Amino acid sequence: xxxxxxxxxxxxxxxxxxxxxxxxxxxxxxxxxxxxxxxxxxxxxxxxxxxxxxxxxxxxxxxxxxxxxxxxxxxxxxxxxxxxxxxxxxxxxxxxxxxxxxxxxxxxxxxxxxxxxxxxxxxxxxxxxxxxxxxxxxxxxxxxxxxxxxxx
Numbered sequence: 001x002x003x004x005x006x007x008x009x010x011x012x013x014x015x016x017x018x019x020x021x022x023x024x025x026x027x028x029x030x031x032x033x034x035x036x037x038x039x040x041x042x043x044x045x046x047x048x049x050x051x052x053x054x055x056x057x058x059x060x061x062x063x064x065x066x067x068x069x070x071x072x073x074x075x076x077x078x079x080x081x082x083x084x085x086x087x088x089x090x091x092x093x094x095x096x097x098x099x100x101x102x103x104x105x106x107x108x109x110x111x112x113x114x115x116x117x118x119x120x121x122x123x124x125x126x127x128x129x130x131x132x133x134x135x136x137x138x139x140x141x142x143x144x145x146x147x148x149x150x151x152x
Contacts, residue, residue, distance in 0.1 A: 056081060059131060064138035066118040074116040080127035084113065089126035101150045104129040109150070120147050 060079040063069045076083060092108035095101055100109040102125035109123035115130045116122075117137050124130050137144050 053081075056131065059134050059138075065141040066144060067134055067137045068118070070119065071116045080115065080130045084127045087113065087127060089113070091125050095152045097152050099152045101152055102129050103145070103150045104132045117144070122147050122150070
C-alpha cells in the first residue's frame, strides 16, 4: 500500500479496493465475452481462405478423383463463389449431438451451404471449406467419408 493510500480513512481504502476489484472483474468479463464471440472455443480450429479465381474455376469445373462431371452439373456448373454470392457464414463451434458437421472444420454445418461430391450432398460451414473438401475429393479420395459420417 502506498503512503497516500495508508493515510486515507479505512472506508475510503475499502472503496478504492472495491473499485479496483470491480474494474478487474469487468475486464475479465469483457475478455471472456470477446473470446467466446470470436469462436475460440477450440484454438485448433482454423477457417480456410478462399482460392484465387483461376484456381477456383479449375478446382470446381474440372472432374478428378471422386468429383465427377455429374457432380459439376448437379452443382450448377459454377464455383462456390458464384453460387453463394452474398452468403454470410455464421460459425457454430459448439454443435449438439445429431447436428450435421462441416467435413473440414467439424463445426456445425449450414444446410444452405451444400455441395454434391460423388453423387452425395455434403453441408459445410462456409464456401472456403468446400474448396478444401474438393481438393481432398480429388487428391485423396480415400479420406472422404460418406455424409452420414459427418454428424456429431
